[in-house]
């Protein structure tokens with residue numbers, strides 16, 4: 001049996017506190033996890049607070065309710081605890097939380113819908129946390145696209 005002197009995994013975690021380069025709201029669909037790692041590397045992020053939930057920013061684009069309260073609460077807590085510098089919102093193609101690509105007439109309409117959802121989510125976060133810059137990204141199978 002494991003004891004306090006006999007860890008299941010021996011590993012040195014950083015013990016110093018940090019300022020978060022970003023709070024990232026990302027879908028837990030594992031097909032896009034490597035994209036997140038590549039994005040973080042390109043951005044030079046050292047520390048991020050990752051809110052990884054089904055649908056990514058979907059809850060922030062939707063009606064008031066428990067899901068939206070939970071996700072915006074996580075963002076605000078990140079800012080409070082870690083002085084978070086920016087918020088990154090993500091939605092992706094073929095997201096199960098939206099019924100997958102099969103729910104859309106064609107790939108262009110699917111993307112356009114996600115873009116409108118991302119703008120709605122961004123507007124909501126900006127209203128809730130006006131001091132923090134918010135960027136919204138659409139993740140596709142060929143890369144990550146910043147939404148204007």
Ligand SMILES: [Zn+2]
Pocket residue numbers: 027028029054055056092094095096097
């Ligand atoms: Zn998803």
